[in-house]
Amino acid sequence: MRMPDKKGYFGDFGGRFIPETLSFCLRELEESYFKFKKDKRSLRELDFYLKEYAGRPTPLYFAGKLSEYLGIKVYLKREDLLHTGAHKINNTLGQIFLARHMGKKRIIAETGAGQHGVATATVAARFGFKCDVYMGEEDMRRQKTNVFKMEILGANVFPVRSGSKTLKDACNEAIRDWVTNVKDTYYLLGSVVGPHPYPLIVRDFQSVIGKEARSQIIKKENRLPDYLVACVGGGSNAIGLFHPFFDDKKVKNIGVEAGGLGLSSLNCASLIKGKVGILHGAKSFLLQDEFGQIKATHSIAAGLDYPGVGPEHSFYKRIKKACYVAVSDKEALHGFKMLSKLEGIIPALEPSHALYYLKKIAKKNKGSLVILCLSGRGDKDLDIVREKRGKIKDKDKG
Ligand SMILES: *Cc1c(COP(=O)(O)O)cnc(C)c1O
Numbered sequence: 001m002r003m004p005d006k007k008g009y010f011g012d013f014g015g016r017f018i019p020e021t022l023s024f025c026l027r028e029l030e031e032s033y034f035k036f037k038k039d040k041r042s043l044r045e046l047d048f049y050l051k052e053y054a055g056r057p058t059p060l061y062f063a064g065k066l067s068e069y070l071g072i073k074v075y076l077k078r079e080d081l082l083h084t085g086a087h088k089i090n091n092t093l094g095q096i097f098l099a100r101h102m103g104k105k106r107i108i109a110e111t112g113a114g115q116h117g118v119a120t121a122t123v124a125a126r127f128g129f130k131c132d133v134y135m136g137e138e139d140m141r142r143q144k145t146n147v148f149k150m151e152i153l154g155a156n157v158f159p160v161r162s163g164s165k166t167l168k169d170a171c172n173e174a175i176r177d178w179v180t181n182v183k184d185t186y187y188l189l190g191s192v193v194g195p196h197p198y199p200l201i202v203r204d205f206q207s208v209i210g211k212e213a214r215s216q217i218i219k220k221e222n223r224l225p226d227y228l229v230a231c232v233g234g235g236s237n238a239i240g241l242f243h244p245f246f247d248d249k250k251v252k253n254i255g256v257e258a259g260g261l262g263l264s265s266l267n268c269a270s271l272i273k274g275k276v277g278i279l280h281g282a283k284s285f286l287l288q289d290e291f292g293q294i295k296a297t298h299s300i301a302a303g304l305d306y307p308g309v310g311p312e313h314s315f316y317k318r319i320k321k322a323c324y325v326a327v328s329d330k331e332a333l334h335g336f337k338m339l340s341k342l343e344g345i346i347p348a349l350e351p352s353h354a355l356y357y358l359k360k361i362a363k364k365n366k367g368s369l370v371i372l373c374l375s376g377r378g379d380k381d382l383d384i385v386r387e388k389r390g391k392i393k394d395k396d397k398g
Contacts, residue, residue, distance in 0.1 A: 003312070008196020008282075011318055014311035016195040018281045022175070025182045030197040032102045037204075039101060046097045053126070054089045055082050056208065060216035060371070065342045070362040075225070076374045077213045079237065080347065086376030087209060087237045088119035092188060094205030096123040099186035106130040106185045110174040112139055112167030112233070113302035113350075114146025115376060116190030121155035129186075131155040134173040138165035139302055146380060167306050168294065171280050191234025192310035195281030199310050206240025213371055214244050221369060227361060229254045230373035231354040232271070232324065233303045235310035237375040242322060243312075252323070254361075255313060256354040258299035259326035269326035270309040271317050279308040285317070300329035300384060301349035303376075325360075327353040333388060336378065348376035349384065 008014045016026060036042060050056040058078040067074045079087035099107060107129045111117030117133040124131035133150055137159045140147050150157050163169040171194075178187040192199045192206070210228075217225055228245060230238035232255040242253045257269035274285035279294060286308035287295040299305045316322040327335070332349055335356030340346045347355060351374050361370060378385075 003315070004196060004200055008200070010199075010312045010315035013284050013314040013318075014196055014199055014282050016281060017278045017283065018195050019179075021179045022195070022281070025178060025187070026195055026197070028102070033098060033197055033201055036098050036101045042097050042101055046094060049093055050090065050208065053083060054093060057212045058082060060213055060220065062220070063343050066339065069342055070358055071366045072358065072362045073367070073369045074358060075217060075220070075371045076345075077209060077241065077371060078374055079209060080345070080374045080377035084115070084119045084122050085379060086115045086119070086348065087206065087240065087373070088116050088190065089122070090208055090240070091190070091202050091205045091236060092116070092119040092123045095186070095188045095201065096127050096129070098201070099129065099188065100127060102186065104129075104184055104186035106132070106181070107188050108132050108134070108174050108177050108185055109188045109190065110134045110167065110170035111190065112136070112170070112305055113380065114139065114143035114150070115303060115380065117155070117157065118146050118149045118153070120188050120190075121150040121153035124155060125153045132177070133157050134160050134170040134177070136160045136164070136166040136170050139167065139170070142302055142384065143380060166297075166302075168279070175280070191236040192239050192312060193234040193280060193282065193284075193306075193308060199282065199312055202236050203239050203243055203312060206236045207243045209237065209240040209373060210242060210244035213241060217371060223369070224248050224251055225371045226250075226365070226368040227252050227254060227370040228373075229256065229354050229357060229361070229370060231256045231304060231350045231375060232309060232313060233258075233306050233350060234308070235313045237373050239310060239312050241371070241373045242316070246321075253316065253321060254357065255322050255324045256357045257309075257324060257326045258297075258301055258304035258332070258353055259328040260298045262328045262330070269324070270307060271313060271324035272326050274309070276314070282311050284308055284311040284314045300332060300388065301353065301381070303348070303350040304353065325357060327356045329388075331356040333385065336385060340378075345374070346378035347374055348378050349381045351375045
């Protein structure tokens with residue numbers, strides 16, 4: 001059984017729920033992608049850039065001090081060491097080669113934390129594409145440095161002022177642009193979300209994480225891990241890690257979602273609190289109110305601030321292939337400090353959620369072998385951490 005099926009379904013999830021105007025764009029993309037996958041020359045060249053430009057393979061680092069502290073054996077898949085500071089470059093490099101293969105001249109993208117925008121602007125610069133990025137105004141405020149980086153790289157950043165002024169609103173704008181300009185424009189999507197074939201394309205390009213990790217852990221430990229742990233925004237770093245282990249029945253997958261302000265308000269955890277619905281062209285779990293309207297999310301990590309999750313994760317949840325949990329802002333900050341202090345590695349706030357969850361695994365299953373996807377580094381988040389720490393200190397005083 002190959003997933004997704006011909007119509008882009010992972011079990012009941014995924015598919016293509018789109019206006020007629022988009023169906024040409026997506027059919028063209030799908031056909032081109034299957035041709036691209038047989039284009040040996042392009043694939044060899046992509047491999048070269050993943051290695052020499054992005055910095056693959058990334059180490060699978062045994063975090064000895066963290067392991068000793070927790071009482072479990074933790075390996076970190078070091079996507080934080082990649083060019084532009086996160087796993088996003090795996091996908092943007094892959095898709096820029098696909099765009100070139102399709103003969104497109106212009107790239108558009110949406111971005112939340114700005115990481116995907118930077119990774120897109122980076123490859124657009126390198127391969128000579130015009131690049132326009134849509135970003136929510138609120139996210140632009142939170143991630144000023146990334147906005148500046150995109151501009152330095154030659155991209156235009158358009159502020160989106162509708163709705164909650166975050167990622168989902170930026171997605172809407174990008175789709176509007178694509179429908180109007182599809183002839184010369186490639187829409188470079190940032191995660192395993194959206195209509196078929198995007199969840200498939202992004203998963204394939206991110207699977208390099210799990211492929212490497214699987215052979216690395218076998219070399220180092222001579223066995224498969226007990227757990228794979230990754231944070232889930234749209235779900236691309238997580239599915240990239242999980243997918244190559246799909247047939248390994250004993251490996252347990254854990255996806256860590258953002259719980260926002262606390263466990264009583266699980267307001268970002270689509271897979272825990274969400275209902276099945278349709279967002280941005282695919283059927284999946286998403287956060288909606290009693291009238292089926294999409295709910296605004298809140299998380300300390302802009303990259304996890306998305307009301308939906310990729311359809312393949314909904315499928316994993318349904319067949320119990322993965323378990324999904326939520327970690328709050330405060331707990332994520334704890335994870336952030338723990339890795340910084342113990343290992344001298346400052347993580348992004350997104351994987352800090354996953355890092356915190358290691359404590360829960362350690363409590364129940366001492367001695368287990370864990371691979372955690374360290375999806376990005378923390379430089380982009382330092383202002384947010386400083387601001388939060390200030391608030392917590394003020395509270396202690398008062
Ligand atoms: C964007 C981002 C995420 C969330 O995206 P996924 O598609 O869920 O992987 C996680 N970590 C970092 C560092 C990011 O930049």
